[in-house]
Amino acid sequence: MKVPKYLIPVITIVMLFAGFYLRFAFTQPTTSVVFSEQGDAKLVCTVNGVKCKGTANFFTKMFNGVEGISSIETIASERRATFTYDPSKIDKEQIREIIEQPIQLRDGSSRQFFTCVEMK
Numbered sequence: 657m658k659v660p661k662y663l664i665p666v667i668t669i670v671m672l673f674a675g676f677y678l679r680f681a682f683t684q685p686t687t688s689v690v691f692s693e694q695g696d697a698k699l700v701c702t703v704n705g706v707k708c709k710g711t712a713n714f715f716t717k718m719f720n721g722v723e724g725i726s727s728i729e730t731i732a733s734e735r736r737a738t739f740t741y742d743p744s745k746i747d748k749e750q751i752r753e754i755i756e757q758p759i760q761l762r763d764g765s766s767r768q769f770f771t772c773v774e775m776k
Contacts, residue, residue: 684731685729685731686708686709686712686730686731686732686733687713687715687728687729687730688727689719689727689728691720691722691726691727692726693726694742695725695726695740695741695745696740697740697742698738698739698740699738699748699751699776700736700737700738701736701737701739701751701752701755701773701775702734702735702736702772702774703715703730703735703736703737703770703771703772704735704770704771705735705769705770705771706730706732706735706736706737706770709732711769712730712732714769715728715755715770716728716730718754718755718757719739719754722754723745724741724742724744724745724746725739725740725746726740726742727739728740748775752772752775755770755771755772756768756770756771756772
């Protein structure tokens with residue numbers, strides 16, 4: 657069976673467009689937590705250590721009860737965390753400090769799990 661010459665480029669183009677539009681299915685928020693309705697400033701951080709739903713959930717729990725943080729949305733596939741916060745109560749550097757704080761382990765030791773690579 658002979659394949660027409662135009663079929664392979666057509667299939668390639670269709671697959672490229674399908675891949676482009678399907679990428680939105682894989683960039684949906686991994687976690688989305690709203691702590692309060694106060695705060696209007698946004699901060700987008702690239703965070704090493706946010707790799708899957710489990711680490712994203714653990715990451716957002718670190719900010720539970722932190723005054724000034726309104727909401728956090730994480731996308732693990734892009735290692736991205738978006739914060740909505742009140743700049744009169746907390747600033748960007750304080751958020752970075754919380755991200756990079758060592759986590760106490762059950763054996764009594766501590767380890768830094770998350771590193772803020774970029775802040776926008």
